[in-house]
Amino acid sequence: MPDLNDSSLYLNRELSWLKFNTRVLAQSMKKELPLFERLKFLAIYATNLDEFYMIRVAGLKQLFSAGVIETGADQKTPLDQLREIRAYLASEKEVIQSSYEEIVADLEKENLYIKNYHELGPVLARQANDYFFSNILPVIVPIAVNATHPFPHLNNLSFSLAVKLQDGESEEEGNYKYGMIRIPRVLPRFFQAGENTYVPIESIVKKHVEEIFPGYRLIASAAFRVTRNADMVIEEEEADDFMMIMEQGLKLRRKGAFVRLNIEEGADPDILEFLNSHMQIFFKDIYTYKIPLNLGALWQIVGNKDFSHLALPPYNPKVLPPFDSNESVFKVIDKGDVLLFHPYESFDPVLKLIKEASKDPKVISIRMTLYRVEKNSQIVQALIDAANEGKQVTAVVELKARFDEENNLHWAKALEQAGAHVVYGITGFKVHAKIAQVIRQEEDGKLKFYMHLSTGNYNGATAKVYTDTSFFTCKEDFAKDGTTFFHILSGFSKYKKLQTLSMSPTQIKPKVVSLIHNEAKFGAEGRIIVKMNSLVDPDVIQALYEASMAGVQIDIIARGICCLRPGVAGVSETIRVKSIVGKYLEHARIFYFKNAEPTTTFISSADWMPRNLERRLELMTPIFDKALQQKLFEILQLQLNDNALSWNLGSNGDYTQAVSSDEKSINNHTILEDYMNKIYKAQKKDSTHRAEKLVKRLFKES
Incomplete structure (x- = not known):
């Protein structure tokens, strides 16, 4: 009998995640994909890697500092993992750069350009200059660093230009001054010159450094970007006001320890020494790139509607049987359980359930868990409307949903102001369940419970790009468990168990x-x-x-x-x-x-x-x-x-x-799109029976 505790039988969690992100990066190199799709995958790869460093690498560094030896079934130490992560990412750097350069070269064939300032012709250079004086200069922050000007606080993922300067009147080498120019997030990552040219902001700023620091001559400059530990440890047992503690935690996140420095390749060694003398980042966590930093901002270019032919044709999620009629969503669920597969099937029936419940005079209560909702959430607005109408609304808003904390704080306050009962999760646990319960009084005075259970968040934006299942039922067994679950969330209950769920x-x-x-x-x-x-x-x-x-x-x-x-x-x-x-x-x-x-x-x-x-x-x-x-x-x-x-x-x-x-x-994605389009066409031809048959037997007739 093999020893199933043998560490060789388990792959390392962090390295497995890095290989997932490599699979994302590989999509950017697929020649058969439209160029904007390839740019999207580069942006996703970079954003993923930011989070990995902020959370996973930062956590391993803390474990190493604390003297922790083993961390998982694979029995790799934190130091083992850090070494392997750094080696893996160092080897992947060339792939990122070559993918970006290849896409940029192919975009030029489509008359779309990403150029630095010094590559611009006279007309576009004048546009960039005008933009600098009207939009950049008023909001950037020039920072001198010396005995009377301490090294500034740099927020997580902040982007700046470090500069090495010399007195303009001095002919002698040496006696350099060092500083930086913060590039605020209110500025776009790229300046769009003309209709088809994107210029990285830092290259425009670099051109005008001597006007930002008048009387000084620019010797060298380097764009850089810092990553901090962004994980939050909340001492919930000591928190009388959990919302206040979360707000304080978000402020502290901006001050987490530095864990990574990205800097442009060929940076003056004195600039690198100047930066790291203040940040103290381990040299193997310093990554140099010959391409623009912060590839996550490539979404700005992907959003150019004039070049939409460089993206895949958009797919519009379909509202299919049995939700395709004007019938009340409650009547549809009364007829039988329904299961949707998003984004091929639209998220609209979920939204319709909550909206209809908020307006229906027979609905007396709505209960929901909210983990990640979009900024302009129609679902949360419907809950606010329901609370304003006097309905009993219980919203479990998970304030610890990483990187959605601020948005969730905003909605929690709005719901409370409307009179909803807001629960901020459970001490020591995140509430990640996706469940909604609508309680409606029927004609005979009895209460009927309508349930929605999902694998995805109540987020209309991500429901268009995430594949998730969505289940509707009014069966009594599910209703009882739903009630028990919400009682566990809002009250005290140590030993409750669910029967069906x-x-x-x-x-x-x-x-x-x-x-x-x-x-x-x-x-x-x-x-x-x-x-x-x-x-x-x-x-x-x-x-x-x-x-x-x-x-x-x-x-x-x-x-x-x-x-x-x-x-x-x-x-x-x-x-x-x-x-x-x-x-x-x-x-x-x-x-x-x-x-x-x-x-x-x-x-x-x-x-x-x-x-x-x-x-x-x-x-x-x-x-x-x-x-x-x-x-x-x-x-x-x-x-x-x-x-x-x-x-x-x-x-x-x-x-x-x-x-x-x-x-x-x-390709399961295109097959499902085509199949849902087929059902939709059958439905439009008034062949309801045919459409329903296709829905029930998803691929048999595909």
Whole structure:
């Protein structure tokens, strides 16, 4: 019997995540993709990497400083991980630069240019000069650093130009002055000169340094960008006013320790020494680039509507049967459970449920969890309207939703002012469950409960680009559990358990492990297909190894991190792992266990990670309706067959891109778009029966 605690059976979490981001970067190099799509993936890669350094690398540095030795099932020390991360990112730097340069060269063939100031012709240079004096000079902050001017505070991800100056009247070398020019976030990353040329702001500022520091001569300059530790540790037990503590935490985030410096390649060594004498960043966390810093800002160029032909054609999510009529959303749910797959099916029915509930005089209560909502959220506005109308509104606003804290604080205050009861999560846990409950008084005076359970956030913006499942029901078993769950959130309850739904941190992990063990009893007749963002939890991985050793065929679709090592002789020979990276961000969690009773199929807000299973309040929802089970199963089958967007994980921990070769190329994103368009056309031709049939049998007639 193999030792399933052997560290060699587990891939490192951080390195697995880096390989996911490499798969994102690989999309930017796909010649078959339109140029704006390739730019988008460069922007996503860079933004992902910022967060990785702010949270994961910062955390490893803290563990190392605290003397922590082991951190996971792979038994790598924090120092081991930091060394491997730095080596990995150093080797990837050339790929980022070559991808960017290749895309820029191809954009020039389309008459779209990204140029530094010194590359501009006279006409565009004059435009850039005018822009400098009218828009840049009034808002930039020139900073001298000397005995009477201390080194300034630099906010996380702030962008500046460091300068080395000399007295303009002095002919002698030396006696240099050092300073910097802060480039505020209110300025766009690029100045658009003419209709088709983008100029990095720092190259315009560099041209005018001597006007910013009059009387001094510019000797050298270098654009740089800093990254700070952005994780927040909130001492909840000591917090009388949790909202106040969160606001203080957000301010402290701006002052976290420096963890990375990005600086332009070829920077004067004196400038680098000047900066790092104040920031004290480990030299291997200093990255030099010959391309513009902050590639996350490339969205500005992608947004140019005059070049929309360089992007993929937009897909408009469809409102399909049974939500395609003008019938009340409550009547639709009364007829039977409904399951949607976003973004192919529109998020509008979710919005309609809350909006209709806010206006319906028979609705007496609305309860919702809010984890990440957009800035102009129609859902939150509907909750505010409902509270203003005197309805009982309970909103669980998770203030600890990382990088959405400020937005959530804003909405929490607005809801409170409207009279809603706002719960700021649970002490020691994040509330990551996605659930809404509408309580409506029927004609006979009885209360009826309408439930919505999802794998994604109540966010209309991300619902257009994230794939997620969305489940509507008014079945009594779900209603009872929904009520219990909200009571747990708003009151005191140590021992409550749900009966139909499963809740973490007490129920989901034992349930998942039990379902895996159950399949193992059936040996080669066992079958598991699971789809999630990340697989990390060592107990769940051990259960999967045991099932594989029993002969169970297991397929795992894990977009991001996977710490399980597939294909190991005698341990995981029957396990296959794939990752799908493409136009849409794969966010749904769908679990299929062939021999489970009373249902084979589940959706969940939780990934199989310790944080989701042990430190968050999450929900796992069983799907009992046979047609909806079939719909989810066919989604899983389609993604397993995908050979256009897929990467397969090998036993060595490396991912290789799936190759279609002589086979038909199967891109699950475009197939689903086409299929939903087909249903929509059938619906428009007044063939409601045909449309409903297509919805129920998702791919059989595709």
